[in-house]
Amino acid sequence: YGxxxxxNKPRKLELVLPQAIASGARTVIxxxxxxxxxxxxxxxxxxxxxxxxxxxxTYQRPNEHVILQLCRMRRAxxxxxxxxxxxxxxxxxxxxxxxxxxxDRGRHPYLLPPGGSTPLGAIGYVNAAxxxxxxxxxxxLPEPAAIVLAVGSGGTVAxxxxxLGLSSLNSRVIGVAVTRAPTTWALTVKRxxxxxxxxxxRKGATGLEPKLADVVVLDRFLGGGYGxxxxxxxxxxxxxxxxxxxxxxxxYTAKAMAGLIEICRTGEIRGPVLYWHTYDARLSDDExxxxxEFTALPAPFRRFxxx
Numbered sequence: 001y002g003x004x005x006x007x008n009k010p011r012k013l014e015l016v017l018p019q020a021i022a023s024g025a026r027t028v029i030x031x032x033x034x035x036x037x038x039x040x041x042x043x044x045x046x047x048x049x050x051x052x053x054x055x056x057x058t059y060q061r062p063n064e065h066v067i068l069q070l071c072r073m074r075r076a077x078x079x080x081x082x083x084x085x086x087x088x089x090x091x092x093x094x095x096x097x098x099x100x101x102x103x104d105r106g107r108h109p110y111l112l113p114p115g116g117s118t119p120l121g122a123i124g125y126v127n128a129a130x131x132x133x134x135x136x137x138x139x140x141l142p143e144p145a146a147i148v149l150a151v152g153s154g155g156t157v158a159x160x161x162x163x164l165g166l167s168s169l170n171s172r173v174i175g176v177a178v179t180r181a182p183t184t185w186a187l188t189v190k191r192x193x194x195x196x197x198x199x200x201x202r203k204g205a206t207g208l209e210p211k212l213a214d215v216v217v218l219d220r221f222l223g224g225g226y227g228x229x230x231x232x233x234x235x236x237x238x239x240x241x242x243x244x245x246x247x248x249x250x251x252y253t254a255k256a257m258a259g260l261i262e263i264c265r266t267g268e269i270r271g272p273v274l275y276w277h278t279y280d281a282r283l284s285d286d287e288x289x290x291x292x293e294f295t296a297l298p299a300p301f302r303r304f305x306x307x
Contacts, residue, residue: 125159145271181277
């Protein structure tokens with residue numbers, strides 16, 4: 001799904017970026033860790049729509065994947081700003097908002113939460129769940145007993161939970177947490193799903209009953225924290241590359257696949273299990289940026305690059 005970038009990001013961005021344009025904004029400000037996939041996707045699709053993208057990036061343990069992501073975001077034309085941590089992000093956001101409003105001659109920038117996980121963005125995955133139900137009814141695949149995917153900012157899982165509840169499917173949603181942030185908690189995900197239902201009713205979806213699919217979040221595959229591979233996630237990444245040629249990223253999808261493999265091995269779920277791939281399968285971490293690209297990064301990020 002998507003044109004210049006795949007995975008789970010385009011379904012949210014195709015809804016929220018037009019809203020940014022409608023608001024009169026010239027610049028979209030959003031945030032994430034230094035290796036953010038949401039930031040890269042926003043930069044690529046924002047450029048297509050003539051929007052400037054400013055990314056406020058928090059610290060993430062540097063590795064080849066993170067540095068590659070920084071280079072990709074710079075190539076896509078994003079303005080990269082290092083804010084180090086969550087508390088500093090809170091303090092810095094008003095300053096950057098004022099900076100870009102001044103630059104854009106009074107136009108307020110559009111502030112997009114991490115992952116695009118707003119009620120509007122989550123509707124992208126309400127639609128995805130309804131599309132899945134159509135495919136099941138058409139006989140393209142059996143009805144899944146469970147759907148397994150990574151959960152970070154929560155919008156994808158929230159949209160699926162609501163969409164499955166609106167469909168005739170009885171699939172359970174199993175999120176594999178990739179961060180300790182409250183956005184991964186099952187309670188938080190369900191709250192966002194209910195907020196999405198309320199948003200849809202306000203926009204004219206009359207008679208919509210907010211029935212949700214069962215949501216479970218597993219945190220036992222997180223390991224040392226966000227962006228830190230585990231033995232099981234690395235084994236899953238290597239297995240999928242060797243057996244199916246499917247590339248998993250170390251932050252999200254490798255941990256989700258590790259969860260799926262254990263679920264299947266232990267027989268926790270009876271019936272078909274659907275893995276929902278949230279990474280752009282066209283990207284490869286085999287790409288190697290040049291030293292010139294490292295030099296072109298803003299100064300605060302260069303210290304994370306190889307010598």
